[in-house]
Amino acid sequence: MYATERQQLIEHLVATEGRVVVVDLARRFGVTTETVRRDLDHLEAGGHIRRVHGGAVARTKVSTAETSLAERTQQRGDVKLAIAARALDAVGADDGGSIYIDAGTTTAALAHLLVQRSTGIRPLEVVTHSMTIAHLLAGAPGLGLTAIGGRVRGLTAAAVGAQTVDAISRLRPDLAFIGTNGLSATFGLSTPDPDEAAVKRAIISAARRVVVLADADKFDAELLISFARLDDLDILATDAAPGGELAERLEAADVEVWVA
Numbered sequence: 001m002y003a004t005e006r007q008q009l010i011e012h013l014v015a016t017e018g019r020v021v022v023v024d025l026a027r028r029f030g031v032t033t034e035t036v037r038r039d040l041d042h043l044e045a046g047g048h049i050r051r052v053h054g055g056a057v058a059r060t061k062v063s064t065a066e067t068s069l070a071e072r073t074q075q076r077g078d079v080k081l082a083i084a085a086r087a088l089d090a091v092g093a094d095d096g097g098s099i100y101i102d103a104g105t106t107t108a109a110l111a112h113l114l115v116q117r118s119t120g121i122r123p124l125e126v127v128t129h130s131m132t133i134a135h136l137l138a139g140a141p142g143l144g145l146t147a148i149g150g151r152v153r154g155l156t157a158a159a160v161g162a163q164t165v166d167a168i169s170r171l172r173p174d175l176a177f178i179g180t181n182g183l184s185a186t187f188g189l190s191t192p193d194p195d196e197a198a199v200k201r202a203i204i205s206a207a208r209r210v211v212v213l214a215d216a217d218k219f220d221a222e223l224l225i226s227f228a229r230l231d232d233l234d235i236l237a238t239d240a241a242p243g244g245e246l247a248e249r250l251e252a253a254d255v256e257v258w259v260a
Contacts, residue, residue: 104179
């Protein structure tokens with residue numbers, strides 16, 4: 001395969017999947033990682049992609065980019081479900097207690113699985129500020145539900161604002177399941193919207209233990225606003241083991257990495 005053909009395929013993969021990894025591309029094309037890095041350098045120089053640690057992302061993946069809840073619901077559903085199932089292992093069948101579920105599509109997958117197994121667990125109190133997740137959990141046997149109110153942000157169907165943050169600050173859930181737009185070794189967890197960031201920060205401050213659900217596409221991404229450090233986390237549930245500096249920083253922060 002000529003370099004031009006390979007680079008066109010790489011550009012297409014970035015456009016359709018949002019992110020590519022050097023090692024995966026080298027295996028796919030049967031070339032060395034050095035060859036792939038040269039391809040990525042060429043594509044970045046032409047303005048087609050943006051290089052990140054270990055691979056590349058689409059140029060449109062900028063610090064303020066954010067897709068709607070409806071769009072994200074249609075993406076990588078099987079991966080999100082697998083991550084959610086692994087994260088749910090943090091809730092033992094005999095635990096009971098209270099959990100907070102953050103807004104997001106992977107956390108919504110967790111809520112869906114929680115409803116399916118709710119008859120087999122001790123009574124569990126669930127708190128959320130997500131309108132879609134609250135609707136999903138309402139009336140599920142074995143689950144109590146507290147919905148946090150506030151101004152609902154249309155893009156995410158989640159309550160945000162001072163009222164929401166104040167209500168969360170008065171809670172102390174045993175466990176919080178958090179979503180994120182980016183997960184970086186140096187920038188921590190990040191999201192493009194300041195109101196969403198404030199709510200996530202409040203949840204993490206309130207919870208006794210924190211589980212973040214993030215697929216590998218989020219690795220090394222840095223959105224506009226950081227809302228947590230890596231050492232604020234207890235568990236990362238994901239679909240692929242992080243590498244490089246991110247893996248080192250997670251280990252140093254004593255974060256357990258659970259791979260689905």
